[in-house]
Every structure is written in structure tokens, then in C-alpha cells.
Amino acid sequence: MRISFRFLRRALSMSAVTLAFAATAFSLQADTRVTYKSASAGTAYYQMGVELSEAIRQGTDDDIVVTLEDSQGSVQNVMEVMARQGNYMFTAPSELVGQALANEGAFAERPNPRFQEIRGLFPIPSITMHFVLAGDAGVTDIAALDGKHLLIGRGTFGAREAARYLTLFGLDAKVKIADAAIENGPDALKSGKIDGFVTASSFPSPNVIETVASMPVTLISLSEEQIEQTGATRQTIPGGTYPGIDKDVDTTSLPVMAYTTTFMDDDTAYTLTKTFWERLDSMAEEAAWWGSITPGMLENMLGTLHPGALRYYLEAGIKVPEELR
Template sequence: MFHFKSIMLASAVSVAAAIAGIQGADAQTRVTYKSAASGTAYYQMGVELSEAIRSGTSDAVVLTLEESQGSVQNVLEVSVRQGNYVFTTPPGLVRQSQAGEGPFADRPSERYAEIRGLFPIPAITMHIVVGGDEGVIGLDDLEGKRILIGRGSFGATEAQRYIDLFEMGDRITIANAEIGSGPDALKNGQIDGFVTASSFPTPNVIETAAGMPISLVSFTDEQIEATGAARQTIPAGTYPGIDEDVQTTSLPVIAYTTTDMDDDTAYQITKTFWERRDALAQNTPWWGGIVPEMVGNIAGKIHPGAIRYYDEAGFDIPDELR
């Protein structure tokens, strides 16, 4: 009899454990995270963020990464996505989507009004890299140099805008975009410098600095204001030989969701991101550039769940973002 009761008790415990496991699985919140193509820095950030959220919430929230063809696609998918969808994009594209402008002019959707901000991720930062051991130089020091700015990318477009803005077209030579790789061309003496835009520290600048001395262009306060772009500081020591802070510009990038996400999930994701930010930065330095002031770069409204965390943590959130 005792043996029979022991078997029944063991069976009951097993069933209870199975039910608890099922309930635990049901309690797990799954979130789709869409950022960039596999192999890019922003996809790698997604991998790192996914692990940080998973471990920081003890598996209560799991981010599933999806490849993307870019920020425009990420925003366009808001019109058809349901549920917990998190995506990354520059805030300017959110403004355009909600105004029905730019790439969204022919594809309007009322769903764009439901986009809500969560937190900033590493910005696309302008780097103007020049051969030489000066370390930090100014725009005027580019005079007479051959600079590769590329073609078609954000960095190339922004570099050309600055060349026109500061009337540098007659003072520098724009290298043929067909040259290809900036680091290789600089090492081979085909050019004197190149422009690249990415989160920092960016691999191609690290690669260049590992093989030769480099300098970076630092903008003055007046020059940054004239560009109308967001200010970005690349801290001293980010790259070999660069022993002073570099003042440059950047294109902010934000992690967004929609009103489909419930407040508790948005709160949990946002809280975990900020609590894990320092640990993320220890593993990959590009997270170290994220500071609370960057929350102000969010376009549109911040998700109420994220607002709850920001109020608890004492962040200064402008009224227009609430």
C-alpha cells in the first residue's frame, strides 16, 4: 500500500511540474526584433541586446531576431505587423511615416501613428579618417587632401553635404568612388583619408589604426550647429593614437515598438536595457556611447510602459514625448 501511495504521489508531483512548466512557457513573452542584415554591426547589436534582455528578465522576455533590408523596411512593416514588434530606425523616418512623406508618400498607413519609442541604441556616427599621427585635427586640415567619401550611403551623402556647407569643394579632392575600400586605399597611398559612418568603435577604423597612424577630424561647436545634426563625442582612447575626445555628428537610432505592446512588457524591456547597459558596454564598447540625454532624440511619443521606467529612474522626459 505504501508503495502504491508513493507511486501516486510521485505521479502527482510529475504532473504538477509539467503543468508548472507549461504555465511558465505560457508566461514567457516573445518579441520580434528587426534591425539590419546579418553580418552588420546593427545585427550584432541585436544579438547582444537579445541576450541581455533574456538574461536580465530570467527568460521572461525573449527577443527573436529577424534580418532586415534596412530602416525603411522596418518602419513599413508596422502597417502589417501585430503583437510585440520592436524595430530600429532613425527618428527622422518615423516623422516621415507619420507625415506621409519621403518613402512613405505612396504607402501611407494609419498604423504609423501607433509607433512608440523605447530607448536609444548606438548612433550612426560620422568618422573622417586621415593618415598621420596628429591625432585630432580640424576641417581646415583637410585642405589639399584626397578624400574618399564613397557613394549612396548615409556617410557619403552627409559628407557631401558638409563639403558643400563649408565650401570645401575647391580645397579638397574627392577620390573616385570606384576605389572601393577606404582602409586599403589609405594604406596603399591612393588617398589621404576616407569617410565612414557607423556606430563606434567601427571595425574599419580599428583595422586602419592597427596598420598605420591615423587622425580623426573634430568639429567645432559652431560647425556642429551649422550642420543641424546631432552632436556625438567619440571618447579619447576609442581608437589607437586618438588621445583626445573627438567632436563629430551622428544620426540617432532608436528602438521603437507600437501600441500593440502592453505597458508591462515595454517597461520590462526598457528597464532591463538600461540596467544592463554598462555590462553590454564592457563586452562591446559601442554601447558605452548611450547616455540618458539621447532619449530626447526619440521622434513621436514614448511608450507609456517606457515612460513608467523613465519616471522611476528620474530621467528628464520632455512633455511632448509623453
């Protein structure tokens, strides 16, 4: 069968048009997918994940789609670096990433070279210690815990820190500890079963908000010397964060960061970081805990910044600690 040159040329031309159309259609539908792992559903940090995912979607006009996955906690988030490829983003306290990089702590028995591929992106709200007492004093010092019946929870960062602080400041024998989960704190305080509770969360803390909605509370503020004794990161809860608490509350926190790995390409890391900071004010208008974020919190990050994130910070004129470069 003979095929004319004119027919062949027309067919090739039509094929080229078809391929060009298909390529254009694909580019219009294509987007970058990012898997984000933070905390278990129903927690404050999971809700932050929902808010961050939506902010990224809106800020990139759907060019980057973040899929939020349920997590059992920060250790799991870091452990999954061993198997994850592609655009994996997760949250974890800085000190936990430091342990993974050094094969210490929770990772001492499971060291893995993939941990060295972890790279930083940006800070998220810190886990902040709240010592909450019944009463309308507003702000008081830690001596007010003497003789109190306190709920600190069990098996959590907040419970461990609370117990450590009570021992550190000579109050462990002077405070009665309630045997209950921290989720029971607000109800137990409102019913008079306890005198106070300790919760570790971003601020405004859901537990404190729930409590102050029905009764006045007092928050413990630590002195500069006491904060230094704890060895933890200083954190100030601004006055007015909670009704009836008009003065600043000085306490401690555990810095939390968003991390990824070297599998994420530079452009994606750059766009995620740029969009986060550009959308931060609008996120804070919707949820007050985002208002606590400042560029200075990068000083609390351990590890190394992703090159794409570093590119944004340098372009934006944001000071970056030398050890993160």
C-alpha cells in the same frame, strides 16, 4: 450504465489535479516572444542586435526571448509596421520615424495610419560621422581636407552627409572624391590610394578600428559653429576611443532609437526598457559602443514613448521630455 457519485467525484478530482499540473507546466514553459529588426547581417548594428537580444534573455531569465531578423535597412523596418502585429521591435533613426508620422520623405507615397501606432522604447548607439585621414596628428580641423583624395562611399547616409559637409564648408571643389564603396576605405588608405575616408557608424567604428590596427590616423574635429551650421546632432567621441587619438573629437551624429508599436503590451515594454538600462553597463564591458548611451539621448527621440517604457522612466527618476509623454 450507472456511475456512482464516489467514482464521479474521484474522477473530477483527478481531472482537476491534471489540469492544474498542465497549467503549471505551461506557465513554466511560457515566455514572451519579441521579433527584433535592425540591420543586415554582418553590420555593426546587426551585431548590436545580437548583443541586445542576449542581454534581454539573460536579464529576464528567459522570460522574454528576442528573435533577431535580418533587415535591409531602417526604411524597411518602419514600413513593416504596416503589417506587423504582436511584439515587434525595430531600430530606426529618429528623423525617419518623424517622416513616417508626418507622411513625408520615404513615406510620402505610402502613407499609412499604422505609422501613428509607433512608440519609443530606448536609445541605441548613434550613427556617428568619422572623417579619417592618414597621419599621426591625432586630431585636426576640417581645413586639413583641402587638396586631399577622399573616399566617402555612395548611396549611404555617411556619403550624403560627407558630400553635404564638403559643400557647406566650401571644400567640394578642393577635394578629390574616390569612386569606391566605403568598405574599401581601410585597405585603400593603408595602401596609399587615398588620403582619407569618411565613415558613419557607431563608435568605436569597425572601419576605424581596422585601420588604426596597422597605421596611425588623424580624425577631424568640428568647431561648435560648424556643428551648428550642419543642423545635425552634436556628438563627442571621447579621447582614448581609438589608439593615438587622445583628445575628444567633436562631430555629428544621427540618433537611432529602438521602437515598437501599440500592439506590444505595457508590461512587455516596461520589462524590455528596464532590462535594457539595467544591463547597459555589462553590455558596455563586452562592446564599447554601448558606453555611449545616456538617458539624455531621449531628447533626440521623435514620436511618443510606449506607456510601458514611460512607466519605467518615471519610476527610475529619468527626465523625460514632455513631447514624448
